[in-house]
Amino acid sequence: MSIKIHFLPCHIKATKTSWQVVTVLLEGKVIGSCNLSFWGGKNPAIESVFVDPKYRNKGVGRSMINACIDECESCRKESLYLTVNVKNKKAIKLYKKLGFFSLINDGTTIWMGLRI
Numbered sequence: 311m312s313i314k315i316h317f318l319p320c321h322i323k324a325t326k327t328s329w330q331v332v333t334v335l336l337e338g339k340v341i342g343s344c345n346l347s348f349w350g351g352k353n354p355a356i357e358s359v360f361v362d363p364k365y366r367n368k369g370v371g372r373s374m375i376n377a378c379i380d381e382c383e384s385c386r387k388e389s390l391y392l393t394v395n396v397k398n399k400k401a402i403k404l405y406k407k408l409g410f411f412s413l414i415n416d417g418t419t420i421w422m423g424l425r426i
C-alpha cells in the first residue's frame with residue numbers, strides 16, 4: 311500500500327496558535343489524519359488521531375505517528391505528548407510500541423510522552 315503523508319501548517323496570529331494538520335493519503339484519498347499542535351511554539355502534542363476503519367491494522371497509524379515524531383525531530387523539539395482514553399487498548403499498545411510512556415493516569419485519561 312503506497313501511502314503519502316502530508317503536513318499542512320496552520321497558524322492563527324491573534325492567539326499565536328500553530329499546528330499542522332497531518333493527513334495520510336492513498337491514491338489522493340484521505341484515509342487517516344491527526345493534528346500536530348505546537349502550544350506557544352513548544353510542547354508539541356498529537357491530537358485527534360483517526361484511521362479509516364477500512365485501512366486499520368495495516369501500519370497506517372504507526373506511519374502517521376512516526377511521521378509526526380520525525381517532524382518534531384527536524385523542528386528540534388525535545389518531547390512529544392498525547393492523551394488517550396484508558397479503555398483504548400489498541401491505541402495505547404501502538405503508542406507504547408513507538409516509545410511513548412505513561413506520565414499520568416487519572417483513571418479515565420492517560421497522558422503519554424516521548425523524549426525525542
Ligand SMILES: CC(C)(COP(=O)(O)OP(=O)(O)OC[C@H]1O[C@@H](n2cnc3c(N)ncnc32)[C@H](O)[C@@H]1OP(=O)(O)O)[C@@H](O)C(=O)NCCC(=O)NCCS
Nearest residue numbers: 359360361366367368369370371372373393394401403404
Ligand atoms: C488507534 C488507531 C489510530 C490505530 O491505527 P492503525 O492504522 O489501525 O494502527 P497500525 O496498523 O499502525 O497498528 C495497529 C496494529 O497493526 C499492526 N500492524 C502494523 N503494521 C502492520 C502491517 N503492515 N500489517 C498488519 N498489521 C500491522 C501493529 O503491530 C498493531 O498491532 P497490535 O495492536 O496487534 O500490536 C485506529 O485504530 C483508529 O483510528 N482508532 C479509532 C480512533 C482512535 O482510537 N484514535 C486514537 C485516539 S488517542
